[in-house]
Amino acid sequence: MEELILELKKQIIEALNLEDITPDDIDTNAPLFVEGLGLDSIDALELIVLMEKNYGIKLEDPGKSKEIFKSVATMAEYIQKHRTK
Amino acid sequence: MAVYIQAAAQISVQNPLCDDWLDNPISYDVPFQRSLEADYKRFLDPVASRRMGKILKRAIATSMTVVEDTGIKDPDAIIVGTGLGCLETTEKFLMAMLEEGEEFLQPTNFINSTHNTISSHIAVHLKCTGYNSTYVHLGVSFESALLDAFMQFQLGRISSALVGGFDEMIPNYFKVLDKVGFWEGKMAGETAVTFMLADNPGKNPMACISEVILMHNPTPERIENAIRETSSRLGISPQDWITPPSVKPLFGESFTNHAYEVYAAAVKMQRGMLPDNVLLINNYRDSETSLIFLTKC
Amino acid sequence: MEKVYVTGYGIISALGAGTPATLESLHRRKSGIGPLRWLESMHSHLPCAEIPFSTDELRRMAGVPEEEMTTRTSLMGIIALGEALEMAGIRGKNSLNPVLISGTTVGGMENTEKYFLKMLTPDKTYDDYILSHDCGVCTQMIADHYGGFSMLSTLSTACSSAANALIMGSDMIRTGRTTIAVVGGSECLSKFHLNGFNTLKILDKDPCRPFDDTRAGLNLGEGAAYLVLESEASVKARGVKPLCLVAGYGNACDAYHQTASSPEGDGAVLSMTKALKEAGLTPGDIDYVNAHGTGTPNNDESEGKALMRVFGADSVPPVSSTKSYTGHTTSAAGGVESVISILAMLNDFLPVNLNYKNPMEMLSFRPVTDEKPPRPIRHVMTNSFGFGGNDTTCIFSKI
Numbered sequence: 049m050e051e052l053i054l055e056l057k058k059q060i061i062e063a064l065n066l067e068d069i070t071p072d073d074i075d076t077n078a079p080l081f082v083e084g085l086g087l088d089s090i091d092a093l094e095l096i097v098l099m100e101k102n103y104g105i106k107l108e109d110p111g112k113s114k115e116i117f118k119s120v121a122t123m124a125e126y127i128q129k130h131r132t133k
Numbered sequence: 134m135a136v137y138i139q140a141a142a143q144i145s146v147q148n149p150l151c152d153d154w155l156d157n158p159i160s161y162d163v164p165f166q167r168s169l170e171a172d173y174k175r176f177l178d179p180v181a182s183r184r185m186g187k188i189l190k191r192a193i194a195t196s197m198t199v200v201e202d203t204g205i206k207d208p209d210a211i212i213v214g215t216g217l218g219c220l221e222t223t224e225k226f227l228m229a230m231l232e233e234g235e236e237f238l239q240p241t242n243f244i245n246s247t248h249n250t251i252s253s254h255i256a257v258h259l260k261c262t263g264y265n266s267t268y269v270h271l272g273v274s275f276e277s278a279l280l281d282a283f284m285q286f287q288l289g290r291i292s293s294a295l296v297g298g299f300d301e302m303i304p305n306y307f308k309v310l311d312k313v314g315f316w317e318g319k320m321a322g323e324t325a326v327t328f329m330l331a332d333n334p335g336k337n338p339m340a341c342i343s344e345v346i347l348m349h350n351p352t353p354e355r356i357e358n359a360i361r362e363t364s365s366r367l368g369i370s371p372q373d374w375i376t377p378p379s380v381k382p383l384f385g386e387s388f389t390n391h392a393y394e395v396y397a398a399a400v401k402m403q404r405g406m407l408p409d410n411v412l413l414i415n416n417y418r419d420s421e422t423s424l425i426f427l428t429k430c
Numbered sequence: 431m432e433k434v435y436v437t438g439y440g441i442i443s444a445l446g447a448g449t450p451a452t453l454e455s456l457h458r459r460k461s462g463i464g465p466l467r468w469l470e471s472m473h474s475h476l477p478c479a480e481i482p483f484s485t486d487e488l489r490r491m492a493g494v495p496e497e498e499m500t501t502r503t504s505l506m507g508i509i510a511l512g513e514a515l516e517m518a519g520i521r522g523k524n525s526l527n528p529v530l531i532s533g534t535t536v537g538g539m540e541n542t543e544k545y546f547l548k549m550l551t552p553d554k555t556y557d558d559y560i561l562s563h564d565c566g567v568c569t570q571m572i573a574d575h576y577g578g579f580s581m582l583s584t585l586s587t588a589c590s591s592a593a594n595a596l597i598m599g600s601d602m603i604r605t606g607r608t609t610i611a612v613v614g615g616s617e618c619l620s621k622f623h624l625n626g627f628n629t630l631k632i633l634d635k636d637p638c639r640p641f642d643d644t645r646a647g648l649n650l651g652e653g654a655a656y657l658v659l660e661s662e663a664s665v666k667a668r669g670v671k672p673l674c675l676v677a678g679y680g681n682a683c684d685a686y687h688q689t690a691s692s693p694e695g696d697g698a699v700l701s702m703t704k705a706l707k708e709a710g711l712t713p714g715d716i717d718y719v720n721a722h723g724t725g726t727p728n729n730d731e732s733e734g735k736a737l738m739r740v741f742g743a744d745s746v747p748p749v750s751s752t753k754s755y756t757g758h759t760t761s762a763a764g765g766v767e768s769v770i771s772i773l774a775m776l777n778d779f780l781p782v783n784l785n786y787k788n789p790m791e792m793l794s795f796r797p798v799t800d801e802k803p804p805r806p807i808r809h810v811m812t813n814s815f816g817f818g819g820n821d822t823t824c825i826f827s828k829i
Binding site: 184211216217218226227228230231232234235236238239240243244245246247248249250252253254256257259260261262263264265266267268269270271273274277280281284285287288305306308309310312313315347348349388420421 | 558688689696
Binding site: 088093096097108 | 687690
């Protein structure tokens with residue numbers, strides 16, 4: 049799990065182009081959206097691409113993805129359960 | 134009616150956000166030179182700029198500079214001219230689609246590929262809900278934006294306008310245009326120039342815009358007539374207009390590089406380095422022509 | 431302020447080429463949305479509203495020789511412009527020197543996406559297509575097909591491009607820069623923007639259902655439409671009977687987010703209010719609103735709330751989105767929907783909002799389901815909103 053979380057943080061930084069932010073700066077349990085990193089709806093779409101491309105997880109409805117994208121921890125949990133690659 | 138250029142700022146192959154080029158021009162001997170970047174951290178925090186390509190950062194930096202210079206924080210209009218828009222992100226999306234297929238494409242690259250993303254970014258950044266538009270007409274894209282702003286002043290709808298010309302050039306696009314002989318031996322470059330225009334002079338106006346005219350496939354006679362008519366309306370003899378030597382070789386070729394001509398003329402007029410009446414003529418590939426009449430404030 | 435008249439218009443969309451075909455489809459409630467026919471894409475499961483003609487057919491219809499480099503966007507523009515010039519009686523009368531202001535965003539991307547990789551190789555066969563890539567070239571191709579245009583410009587404010595072209599053209603008449611301005615836009619479907627919209631997850635897999643509670647996104651369309659605008663002096667001098675009046679228009683920026691509309695539709699309220707003010711009309715004067723109504727959850731809620739704010743929750747006039755017929759013609763939408771609004775006004779009918787069944791709870795009004803207007807249509811409003819919050823509203827009035 050620790051490994052997956054670190055990998056995921058790196059992927060998020062790359063996908064969202066978060067220059068100057070390191071994996072250590074991202075609190076695993078902190079909210080990704082609005083507070084915390086302050087991400088928005090476009091970032092959510094980027095995370096959907098990330099999930100599909102890297103883990104083979106298809107998330108069609110951006111609305112329903114909110115729970116999954118709550119924090120890095122919730123994302124990692126979902127990935128562990130549903131990954132196909 | 135006169136429209137005052139209250140401030141102007143540029144990012145280019147010359148030193149950014151200053152007038153260094155006037156005394157210490159940097160010269161290049163290359164076919165294609167990208168702009169020297171400014172320190173964007175002064176204007177944008179990294180999270181806010183995470184989705185911005187170079188052209189957007191330049192647009193925000195030049196816009197913030199003219200806002201700071203004039204104190205006009207909420208211009209009534211934001212109007213942008215760009216020949217090719219956000220070429221770098223457009224290419225990213227296009228190449229990913231062509232090389233990797235129609236899956237896993239990144240939304241950010243699409244969103245930032247539309248030409249109006251520049252003016253809307255400036256609007257979101259300055260929280261300006263006023264008039265907002267974007268012109269994309271070849272080598273007179275910037276002048277189209279300027280003409281629109283000029284008309285909004287004429288119609289009394291606005292008292293201030295932020296007007297910019299922006300283009301970026303990327304190696305692949307440069308290369309293909311080079312293959313068709315587009316550059317004609319001139320150095321390819323990029324453009325980022327923002328002006329703050331107002332219906333009042335402000336503290337230290339640079340120059341006045343007295344008229345903007347665009348023409349398609351004009352004959353020399355039509356151009357002459359337009360100059361004569363405009364001169365008589367402005368009460369200036371047609372012979373009194375001078376056209377200064379072009380600064381385009383200093384800044385490089387770009388769809389909107391005529392914005393540098395206006396910028397340079399305004400800088401020089403403010404310093405008394407040019408006579409009172411300046412006429413800038415742009416002729417893009419013998420099809421689109423613009424006339425900009427600048428006068429001393 | 432100087433009056434601006436409409437003396438001609440032309441249109442091509444998934445409903446066919448020309449106003450008679452458009453009018454018939456609207457009356458018969460026949461949508462142009464269907465499976466992809468011409469564009470090659472792996473997203474063929476997404477319904478689109480393509481023009482029912484191949485690019486070769488369009489080339490023949492437009493009369494553009496086979497050897498001439500062109501774009502689908504230009505061909506569509508040439509056809510729509512031809513009808514508009516014809517209707518206004520100015521086709522071939524080049525001494526009138528009109529200006530052409532056209533809106534597009536995709537421009538020549540359909541060629542670039544086909545040939546760009548080849549252009550990057552030493553092979554020179556496809557290089558010239560780079561000169562048809564940018565938006566301005568499409569406007570030149572459309573104008574130069576007929577000749578006589580004294581000035582051209584190209585607008586690109588995403589999905590409000592053509593509506594802003596109408597503003598630019600009207601303002602050129604109002605400032606005495608021209609007596610005739612032809613305005614509108616043209617945009618063909620491209621793999622580029624089909625994929626782009628797909629990444630935003632706003633394309634419905636079924637035909638779109640604007641203002642329906644179950645709406646799940648938009649369908650992309652393609653189209654071109656132009657309007658001939660003319661000053662009062664020019665109308666008199668030519669002795670023509672104008673068709674209607676450009677009563678007013680408003681442009682504002684939502685300045686909220688790159689793609690999302692503000693929840694309460696602030697930019698939309700501003701553009702509608704500005705347009706009403708300039709037209710010298712009160713909200714109660716508007717007899718029909720052709721909404722932007724893309725069918726995305728975000729747009730219809732935000733625009734719906736804006737309509738309630740402008741008109742009052744209990745007095746929103748008949749509203750429909752004709753994107754349920756034409757798909758979302760993106761940059762051309764402002765032109766296509768201006769022509770449809772004018773057709774509705776001049777023929778006194780309300781275009782029915784297709785695929786509507788379930789009311790949206792947060793809205794006080796329901797879209798048009800009956801063609802018969804409750805009162806004669808004298809003033810119509812049309813909204814065009816673009817990414818980045820580029821909101822524009824146009825109002826046309828009967829003479």
